[in-house]
Amino acid sequence: MNRPAHTRAHARLALLALLAGGGCGSPPPLAKQLETLASWTATMQLAKERHGAGAITYTYATQLRDKADDAFQQASTTIGRAAQTRTDSAYAAAALDSLRTAIRQLEAEIGS
Amino acid sequence: MSARTVALSDLLGRTVRDADGRKIGRIEELNAEISLEHGRSDYVVTHFSVGRFKPLDMIATGNFVQQLVRRVTRATGYRRYEIPWDWMDLGDPAHPRVRRREDELPRAG
Amino acid sequence: MGTVHLSRNVIDTQLVDRHQQKIGRIDELLLELEEGKPPRVATIVISGAARARRVGGWMVACHRAVHALLGQRAEHESRVPFDAVRCIADTIELDVEGNTLESLRLERWLSEHVIGRIPGASGERK
Amino acid sequence: MKKWGEVALGVVTCIGGFLEVGSIATSAQGGAEFGYQLAWVLLLGTLSLAILMEMTGRLAAVSRRSYGDLLRERFGYRFFLLPFLAVFIVSLLVLASEIGGVAIALQLATGVAFRWWAIPTALIGWLLLWRGNFSIVEQGTALLGLVALSFGVAALVLHPAWPTLGRALLPSLPSHDHARYWYLAVSMLGASISPYLYLFYSAGAIEDEWTIEHLGVNRITASVGNVFGGGLAIASLVTAALVLAPREIRVDAYEQIALLLATPLGRPGFVFFVMTLFITCFGATIEIVLAMAYILAQGFGWRWSENLKPAQDARFSTSYTVLILLAAVPIALGMDPLSLTNISMVATAASLPVTVIPLFVLMNDGDLLNTNVNGWASNLALVVIALLSVVLLVAALPLQLLGGG
Numbered sequence: 001m002n003r004p005a006h007t008r009a010h011a012r013l014a015l016l017a018l019l020a021g022g023g024c025g026s027p028p029p030l031a032k033q034l035e036t037l038a039s040w041t042a043t044m045q046l047a048k049e050r051h052g053a054g055a056i057t058y059t060y061a062t063q064l065r066d067k068a069d070d071a072f073q074q075a076s077t078t079i080g081r082a083a084q085t086r087t088d089s090a091y092a093a094a095a096l097d098s099l100r101t102a103i104r105q106l107e108a109e110i111g112s
Numbered sequence: 113m114s115a116r117t118v119a120l121s122d123l124l125g126r127t128v129r130d131a132d133g134r135k136i137g138r139i140e141e142l143n144a145e146i147s148l149e150h151g152r153s154d155y156v157v158t159h160f161s162v163g164r165f166k167p168l169d170m171i172a173t174g175n176f177v178q179q180l181v182r183r184v185t186r187a188t189g190y191r192r193y194e195i196p197w198d199w200m201d202l203g204d205p206a207h208p209r210v211r212r213r214e215d216e217l218p219r220a221g
Numbered sequence: 222m223g224t225v226h227l228s229r230n231v232i233d234t235q236l237v238d239r240h241q242q243k244i245g246r247i248d249e250l251l252l253e254l255e256e257g258k259p260p261r262v263a264t265i266v267i268s269g270a271a272r273a274r275r276v277g278g279w280m281v282a283c284h285r286a287v288h289a290l291l292g293q294r295a296e297h298e299s300r301v302p303f304d305a306v307r308c309i310a311d312t313i314e315l316d317v318e319g320n321t322l323e324s325l326r327l328e329r330w331l332s333e334h335v336i337g338r339i340p341g342a343s344g345e346r347k
Numbered sequence: 348m349k350k351w352g353e354v355a356l357g358v359v360t361c362i363g364g365f366l367e368v369g370s371i372a373t374s375a376q377g378g379a380e381f382g383y384q385l386a387w388v389l390l391l392g393t394l395s396l397a398i399l400m401e402m403t404g405r406l407a408a409v410s411r412r413s414y415g416d417l418l419r420e421r422f423g424y425r426f427f428l429l430p431f432l433a434v435f436i437v438s439l440l441v442l443a444s445e446i447g448g449v450a451i452a453l454q455l456a457t458g459v460a461f462r463w464w465a466i467p468t469a470l471i472g473w474l475l476l477w478r479g480n481f482s483i484v485e486q487g488t489a490l491l492g493l494v495a496l497s498f499g500v501a502a503l504v505l506h507p508a509w510p511t512l513g514r515a516l517l518p519s520l521p522s523h524d525h526a527r528y529w530y531l532a533v534s535m536l537g538a539s540i541s542p543y544l545y546l547f548y549s550a551g552a553i554e555d556e557w558t559i560e561h562l563g564v565n566r567i568t569a570s571v572g573n574v575f576g577g578g579l580a581i582a583s584l585v586t587a588a589l590v591l592a593p594r595e596i597r598v599d600a601y602e603q604i605a606l607l608l609a610t611p612l613g614r615p616g617f618v619f620f621v622m623t624l625f626i627t628c629f630g631a632t633i634e635i636v637l638a639m640a641y642i643l644a645q646g647f648g649w650r651w652s653e654n655l656k657p658a659q660d661a662r663f664s665t666s667y668t669v670l671i672l673l674a675a676v677p678i679a680l681g682m683d684p685l686s687l688t689n690i691s692m693v694a695t696a697a698s699l700p701v702t703v704i705p706l707f708v709l710m711n712d713g714d715l716l717n718t719n720v721n722g723w724a725s726n727l728a729l730v731v732i733a734l735l736s737v738v739l740l741v742a743a744l745p746l747q748l749l750g751g752g
Binding site for chain 4: 228229232233234235236242243244245246248272275276311327328329331332335336337339341342343344
């Protein structure tokens with residue numbers, strides 16, 4: 001995966017957009033969004049495991065769930081615009097799907 | 113003749129010219145001593161320190177830096193004069209003048 | 222007494238009153254020029270306006286704007302004759318009563334009307 | 348005997364003082380995204396801070412004057428405004444972040460959203476300043492700050508690969524995301540070298556009435572204290588490198604950082620994390636607001652001391668009252684504490700030259716320090732830190748645009 005070059009090019013584009021004054025409206029690049037989704041998916045899995053081991057409280061687990069939910073909602077509205085090819089869209093859908101599953105699994109674990 | 117008042121911060125940093133109208137530097141410091149006259153003690157300015165540029169002088173306070181600056185200043189041509197008060201013409205405080213020529217002025221060590 | 226460097230050791234130095242209480246800093250020094258006499262160090266000024274003047278025109282404008290905004294008419298400044306200087310060291314001691322200085326008006330007002338009204342503001346040392 | 352008490356206290360202050368919201372957040376981000384690789388930044392930051400603290404402490408002990416006082420007197424009002432405004436604006440941002448840290452800790456513990464905790468936190472902090480004196484502030488936050496040692500325990504339990512960690516203490520170039528790497532490096536340096544730390548330390552030396560006799564205490568406090576403090580920041584990076592990095596978890600929210608200790612240490616780890624975040628951020632809140640009131644009072648010649656009753660130094664006590672409440676506002680309005688922290692740390696890094704370079708002049712002034720002026724080694728170190736600070740100033744904004752977020 002050639003993520004580094006990808007991200008850097010996007011970062012430069014983002015800077016240009018920002019300098020042009022139009023940075024606020026454009027969605028984050030796809031690679032970045034995929035990373036964020038994967039990160040939240042892993043967070044949910046770790047939280048589920050930690051809750052199972054009794055290491056974290058219910059209160060805290062629900063806060064994490066809510067944050068992941070926010071990330072999910074945000075990504076589901078912006079990722080479509082960032083995904084330009086059919087392959088991109090497939091990646092995006094898969095990432096969204098894993099996060100949704102991970103959130104559900106955490107919810108099942110904490111019983112909410 | 114009535115006395116005029118001038119603010120210290122209006123004098124500090126002013127460019128000083130000599131009798132020939134050449135720039136000799138800026139006022140960096142006013143040195144005062146106590147004088148006992150007419151039964152009262154007053155602080156009066158005895159001499160003005162005029163140097164090539166202020167920023168260097170501001171830095172050049174400590175041992176290490178002074179040595180450093182002295183070494184550098186030879187290259188930058190930094191000069192500092194100690195000018196007795198009665199050589200300084202403050203008739204127009206915004207344009208102080210020395211009543212002597214630059215080569216007559218005592219250099220600070 | 223030796224030579225006093227007005228820029229290095231006098232202006233901007235911490236002032237204390239005769240009870241060793243801090244009363245501000247020397248914001249400006251006024252010199253008196255008289256033909257045939259050395260310039261005399263005449264007056265110590267403690268004043269926000271004097272400070273602003275040292276920074277530049279824009280700061281004076283800011284200072285005025287803040288004053289206008291607060292509806293403050295007079296500048297709370299103190300001018301103390303240099304004769305009042307008792308000692309020049311790390312701080313400069315003035316033979317004055319700090320509580321009567323115009324420049325400490327804000328301190329007194331805050332102490333009486335704001336801070337003093339909150340429980341626990343005064344009394345013995347903490 | 349008394350002196351050893353002071354040494355112990357100073358060391359403990361550094362432990363609590365070093366690991367606050369900025370260090371916890373940026374080290375965790377660094378560890379999560381780049382493993383051990385950024386450890387050298389923490390070493391560099393710790394060394395720099397130790398040197399700056401030793402110098403400001405020495406200056407205060409020998410000349411019996413605070414750094415803020417000398418900034419105004421030696422450089423004049425015009426120049427003074429530059430470091431004053433820079434420190435003031437940056438400290439206000441950091442203060443808001445610390446209040447955010449306390450609020451997040453309370454949210455993690457109770458489930459009540461962080462924004463509701465901002466104003467209560469400010470009020471309790473204010474009450475401590477109002478009723479307490481300097482030793483209560485100093486000793487209270489220091490002793491409670493010992494909970495931060497739990498970060499060290501967590502790192503040890505995870506059995507870090509020591510040789511790899513050792514190699515990471517030397518700078519290296521990243522294999523990916525250059526902009527992000529340097530952005531995190533700058534934030535981590537900003538989190539380590541905060542001007543409020545040495546301004547507070549310098550004013551504290553005056554509050555504690557240090558004299559030339561305290562030079563030994565000063566040296567030990569600055570060195571040993573920072574070794575501990577920096578060690579804990581490295582522990583936080585190591586923990587993140589071992590807990591978050593392998594799972595590819597990036598830190599996008601404070602909530603994720605709480606998993607750091609819960610993973611190696613279980614439930615006690617979670618509890619200790621919340622306590623550490625709460626106590627160290629609360630301690631930092633108090634120290635920053637005092638540092639701001641100190642530089643204000645010192646710069647303008649007001650009466651100041653945390654040991655006076657508030658009515659005796661009304662302008663000083665008004666300052667901390669207004670500042671702590673003002674800083675609570677962004678958090679109360681719901682601003683994201685993590686973004687605020689990141690912005691403040693980069694701004695801090697950019698603000699360093701205006702407080703570091705004047706120190707160089709003062710530390711070489713024989714009138715102030717007599718024989719205790721800087722030697723060539725100290726001067727060399729300070730020049731290196733000053734150059735580093737200038738690099739940070741130049742790099743901060745472009746990196747914020749390229750690598751932030």
